[in-house]
Amino acid sequence: MKKIFACLFLLAAVSGFAQQSAPHAQQATNAIQSIRKAHPRLLLLKGEEQILVNQIKKHAEWGNVHAQILGECDKLLGLPPVERIKIGRRLLDKSRECLRRVFMLSYAYRTTKEDKYLKRAEKELLAVAAFEDWNPTHFLDVAEMTMAVAIGYDWLFDQLSAESRKIIKDAILKKGIEPSLDSKYNYFVTAEHNWNQVCNAGISFGALAIAEDEPALANQIIKRAVESVPRAMIKSYKPDGAYPEGFSYWGYGTSFNVLLISAMQKALGTDFGLSQSPGFLKTAGFLENLIGPTGMAHNWGDSGLREGLNPTLFWFAEKNKKPSLLWSQKKLLAGTSDEFLRNRIIPALLVWGVKTDLDAIKPPTKKVWVGQGPSPVAMMRTSWTDQNAIFVGFKAGSPAVNHAHMDVGSFVLDAQGERWAMDFGMQDYNSLEAKGVDLWNAAQNSQRWQVFRLNNFAHSTLIFNSQLQNAKGYAQIDTWSDQGDQLAAISDLSQVYENQVKSVKRGISIIQEKFVLVRDEIATLEKPVTMRWNLLTAANARIIDEKTVELSQNGKKMFLIFDTNAKINIQTWSTEPPHDYDTPNPNTQFIGFETTIPANSEASFNAYFSTSTDAPATKPLADWPGKLK
Known part of the structure; x- marks a missing residue:
């Protein structure tokens, strides 16, 4: 009870900030009143997988991504599930690998209906559900694991056994959502950087996945996210979309921010105005321009160097009706590299991008x-x-x-x-x-x-x-x-x-x-x-x-x-x-x-x-x- 009162107090403080600083964010008092009853409800609704499969056939590039995901899933069939092995203070690499595996395996099952992918995903879900915890002292680990398990639970809901559903649901609740209400761990609620975006997204996925069994708690979590995430969005994108943490962290914070918005739009029919946060829809231009003609990024700060296929850019291109945002992505799609299979949210590339007409992508004009x-x-x-x-x-x-x-x-x-x-x-x-x-x-x-x-x-x-x-x-x-x-x-x-x-x-x-x-x-x-x-x-x-x-x-x-x-x-x-x-x-x-x-x-x-050796006058x-x- 003390935890609940502490969380409500924190929510009140965050709400006050949101009202002052996020004029585009809407109130979310009854956040889940319009939630879809049926599963799947996260990112790709029931029946939409067939539309996706039909679209894949329109461009060879989409077919290649789809085939390589299935091929990677076939390789996963013989591998043991991830284990709870920390590196230093982090479990994060295991959470990320679980997300990669579960997202791809669930995608493979939904698009092929082949039982082998269902069973392998279920095995992964039960394995991480059995962990003693998801390492709440470094809460990014919990957030990504919760997202992984929520996607598997939601996307495979009708095919999982009642026993498996209960085990997985309880893990989402006890090891994901409840630790996020503990003031020892939920610093992310008031953060102004990627932790806010990632953690709110992961825990919200968990809440939306089990909302029919925990409606009051799900409402509380979504309301908290809607009031909390503008802290990071306003700080990160206003006024022009230049992400303050640089190239790699754009890929992290922004991708999870988009995952959160996309999940809300599908499950609830609204993103409560989050996508209209100042500068947010401009930020794809930041990332697009950050890549040089060598394919290397302007990698200032704590950043990597190389560009890869980025599902989030496809979401922005569709949202902005601006295919030129995908100019460099189009070239990567035409390549032969399978490096994109390391991207743990790569199925979202097809969820968000498969309707894109690749022939309509032209080079940008502004230099x-x-x-x-x-x-x-x-x-x-x-x-x-x-x-x-x-x-x-x-x-x-x-x-x-x-x-x-x-x-x-x-x-x-x-x-x-x-x-x-x-x-x-x-x-x-x-x-x-x-x-x-x-x-x-x-x-x-x-x-x-x-x-x-x-x-x-x-x-x-x-x-x-x-x-x-x-x-x-x-x-x-x-x-x-x-x-x-x-x-x-x-x-x-x-x-x-x-x-x-x-x-x-x-x-x-x-x-x-x-x-x-x-x-x-x-x-x-x-x-x-x-x-x-x-x-x-x-x-x-x-x-x-x-x-x-x-x-x-x-x-x-x-x-x-x-x-x-x-x-x-x-x-x-x-x-x-x-x-x-x-x-x-x-x-x-x-x-x-x-x-x-x-x-x-x-x-x-x-x-x-x-x-x-010539140089002009200056x-x-x-x-x-x-x-x-």
């Missing part, structure tokens, strides 16, 4: 995308169809954002089918936690900023007097240009270097579709400063003279040309990390320069990337074309 929010970014390119096109991703923001690095002002650069300026991305969390690293404290003096990959020494940005960036500093994209002869973005980075220099502005531009220019304008305080201009690259670097570097990789060449009145010392630095807990960084190096800027002075530095940032953002 610049800018988003603000907690992690502002600008992405620009010379072409959507040329794999040798120039692509630049420019990162502003703050190290204080969840999963952020000290990378404010950093950039990535693709050209000639190669990545010349890169980002390391994330290091595996357990490898750091196992060594006792205080990884989740973002304070200025936290051990987090001693991790090699996370501080500004390891990014393509600026360092003053060998100091860290200001963890609480923030920079936005101040102006930008989509003019054909000069695509550009400018950011004032001064807050991030507070008390180190008076002001710092960085502009990045693609000029005449041939040159990339990085321009920095610095004003110092009452003491001189030593500045390091840093570039992280996998290319070989050869210093030609006092202003020119030749970069080469895979038979391609790129010149890095520095233009400044200051005296600079071009040099390279090793990427070998200093601590035993840091991961190695083979085949990479830093290249750049150091210079001393006198006290109470101003200096400017131009760095050109060009396929020749202007001060104040004279660049641009729109206020």
